[in-house]
Amino acid sequence: MKQYSEKEIWEMLVSVPDPEIPALSVLDLGIVREVVLTGEQTLIKITPTYSGCPAMKEIEENILKELQAQGIDNAVVETILSPPWTTDWMTEEGKEKLRKFGIAPPEGSSADKSVLFGEAKKVTCPYCQSRNTQMVSQFGSTACKSLYKCEDCLEPFDYFKCL
Amino acid sequence: MQNELVQYTLRLGDNALILGQRLTEWCGHGPILEQDIALSNMALDQLGQARMLLQYAAQLKGEGSTEDALAFFRQEGEFRNLLLLELENGDWGKTIARQFLFDTFNYFQYTALLQSEDETLRAIAQKAIKEVTYHAQWSAEWVIRLGDGTDESHKRIQEAVDSLWEWANEMFVADAVDELMLEKGIGVNLTEIHALWEEKVAQVLAMATLQMPAETWAQTGGKQGDHTESLGFLLAEMQSLPRTYPEAKW
Numbered sequence: 001m002k003q004y005s006e007k008e009i010w011e012m013l014v015s016v017p018d019p020e021i022p023a024l025s026v027l028d029l030g031i032v033r034e035v036v037l038t039g040e041q042t043l044i045k046i047t048p049t050y051s052g053c054p055a056m057k058e059i060e061e062n063i064l065k066e067l068q069a070q071g072i073d074n075a076v077v078e079t080i081l082s083p084p085w086t087t088d089w090m091t092e093e094g095k096e097k098l099r100k101f102g103i104a105p106p107e108g109s110s111a112d113k114s115v116l117f118g119e120a121k122k123v124t125c126p127y128c129q130s131r132n133t134q135m136v137s138q139f140g141s142t143a144c145k146s147l148y149k150c151e152d153c154l155e156p157f158d159y160f161k162c163l
Numbered sequence: 164m165q166n167e168l169v170q171y172t173l174r175l176g177d178n179a180l181i182l183g184q185r186l187t188e189w190c191g192h193g194p195i196l197e198q199d200i201a202l203s204n205m206a207l208d209q210l211g212q213a214r215m216l217l218q219y220a221a222q223l224k225g226e227g228s229t230e231d232a233l234a235f236f237r238q239e240g241e242f243r244n245l246l247l248l249e250l251e252n253g254d255w256g257k258t259i260a261r262q263f264l265f266d267t268f269n270y271f272q273y274t275a276l277l278q279s280e281d282e283t284l285r286a287i288a289q290k291a292i293k294e295v296t297y298h299a300q301w302s303a304e305w306v307i308r309l310g311d312g313t314d315e316s317h318k319r320i321q322e323a324v325d326s327l328w329e330w331a332n333e334m335f336v337a338d339a340v341d342e343l344m345l346e347k348g349i350g351v352n353l354t355e356i357h358a359l360w361e362e363k364v365a366q367v368l369a370m371a372t373l374q375m376p377a378e379t380w381a382q383t384g385g386k387q388g389d390h391t392e393s394l395g396f397l398l399a400e401m402q403s404l405p406r407t408y409p410e411a412k413w
Contacts, residue, residue, distance in 0.1 A: 051290050052211025081215065082286035084293065138301055139201035143208060143294075147197060163293050 002071055009035045009042065009067070016066050019058045020142055023101035026059055030089025033080060042067065042075040047085045049163070050143040087162050099126045104148065104159040123159045125150035135159075164347070169223045170243060170340045171350055172284070173233070174386055176216030177244035180234060181394070182265065183209030184401050185252055194255055201301060205262075208294040215287045235405040239394050246385040247330040249394040253323065256309055256316065260323035263302040264331040267363050270299040271356045280348035303367045310371025317372065324368070325376050332381030335360075340386075 004012075013032055018024045026032050026046070034045040044063055048056050060077040067075040087106035090098075095105035104123045125133050130152035138161075140147040145158040186206035193199025217230040247265060252258045273295050276288035309320040335357040337345070344350025368375050384390065405411065 048211070048290075050208060050211060050294060051215055051287075052207035052209070054207070081283075081290050084286075084289045137197035137201060138297060139197070139204040141200070143204050147200075 004037075004042075004070070004072065006035050006037055009037070009044075009072075012066055012070055013044075013063065016059070016062050019055045019062070021098070021101065021103065023097045024094055026063065028091050028094030028097060030085065030091065030094075031059065032063075040074060042072050044075060044077045045080050046077060047080050049085050052143060085163065087160065090160075098160060102126050102157060103145070104157060106160050106162045108162070123148055125153060125155065126157055127155050128153040133157075164343070165223065167340045167343045168281070168349065169220055171344045172216055172220040172223060174243040174245075174340075175284075176213050176220055176233070177242050178248055178265075178269075179209045179216060180213035181242070181244040181397065182248040183207075183213055184397060185248065186258075188252055189258065202258075205298050205301070208298065212287070212291050212294070215290070219283050219287070231405065235402045239390050239398060240388045242385075242390065242394060242398075243388060244385055244394075245330075245333050246382055246391055247327060247333060249385070249391060249397060250327075250330065251393055254319060256319035257323040257327070259302060259305045259309060260320060260327050262298070263306045263367070264324075264327060264364070265334075266295065266299040266302045267367075268331075268334045268356065268360050269295050271359045271363075272351050275351035275356065279350070284349065306367055306373070307371040310368070310373040320371070321373050324373060328376040329379045330382050332379070333383050333385060336381050336383050336386075338386065 010027070010032075013027055013035075014025050016026045018026060018029055018031075021029075029049065031046050031049065032044060033047050034043075036043040036045070044067075046056070046059065046063070056079065060079075063077055064075055090106065098105045104126045107121065107123060121135070122131055123133050123135075124131055125148075128150060130150055132151040133148050134151060135146060135148050136156070137147040140158050144160060144163070146161045147156065148159045149156045183206045186202050186209065189199060189202045190206070191199065193202055213234070214230055217233045221228040221230050221233055245265075247261060250261065252261075270292075273288045273292040276284055277292060279285045279288065306320060306324075309316040311317070335353045337353045341350055341353060345352055365375050
């Protein structure tokens with residue numbers, strides 16, 4: 001079996017997509033936390049976005065499949081919980097890809113959720129760039145997204161909420 | 164001590180699992196699409212938290228125990244969830260009231276668990292608190308919307324809060340397991356959480372133009388395995404597939 005460097009492993013993971021948002025790789029999302037090479041084992045540590053994220057199993061399998069395709073058959077994927085995932089780990093490139101995919105990327109840090117009926121965060125419409133948008137529901141099509149609509153182009157869109 | 168930690172972890176895990184299962188019953192039946200989706204999202208968060216907790220409980224138990232074995236092959240008497248969470252959903256008002264009373268408790272509970280001496284529970288709390296914060300905000304807003312809404316919605320949410328009060332009281336009744344876990348710095352102080360909870364609940368009920376129910380007794384037993392008849396029906400549905408086809412693979 002060919003020996004790869006840690007850097008080469010990271011480069012291979014660029015081509016592993018997120019199953020729910022295939023425009024993004026697992027690296028864009030910041031799900032992969034660490035690659036550890038011990039000689040006997042290629043250990044990839046990943047962390048879930050949400051604890052109930054149904055994509056974790058598939059992400060694990062896709063990582064193993066990709067590495068096997070490159071001739072690495074001693075790969076192990078481990079799920080770690082701490083430190084917990086945050087949207088701050090999403091790369092700038094990842095945010096740009098999200099926008100092109102029609103999902104507004106997370107903006108700034110998490111809103112103050114202790115304020116009931118607080119002013120919903122203003123989010124830029126990924127279609128027409130208008131700031132004149134409104135939150136329809138805090139909970140959207142997946143656990144990580146809220147549902148918004150644009151008051152200018154009238155398109156509904158998903159917003160990747162801060163966590 | 165090990166046995167108490169298993170019990171404590173099972174209580175946290177079973178709370179998440181049983182509430183998650185109850186919430187999934189709303190999937191496809193919510194009053195409007197967005198709120199149907201919101202409840203399904205919260206159910207998913209609860210099931211995710213349940214998985215982390217039951218994985219940990221299984222690991223602590225050893226003897227080949229797994230999260231699936233704990234979820235699908237235990238009998239009613241072995242479940243350690245609060246009675247409040249196994250009660251039938253009732254109408255939208257009752258579902259919201261239960262969610263609000265529990266989310267508010269859960270928010271303070273996980274905030275306290277961020278300081279737990281147990282490394283795994285602390286890591287799970289770090290993950291869960293982010294999700295539970297969204298839940299607590301959502302359910303509090305709904306209590307206000309219903310309380311300060313129409314005469315009918317006001318009446319129904321008030322009835323729901325009143326009828327659930329004695330069940331909610333179980334959250335704050337500490338037993339020997341709770342006391343030992345608190346002493347070891349692993350578990351939370353239920354007396355302190357009760358005070359925080361009461362203050363927050365009173366504030367939201369006032370905003371909702373609702374009456375705080377009078378002090379009453381506590382329905383207890385869930386944490387020790389004595390359940391209402393509702394749990395059996397819930398488990399029958401939840402466990403039927405793995406019990407019928409124990410070797411089934413997804």
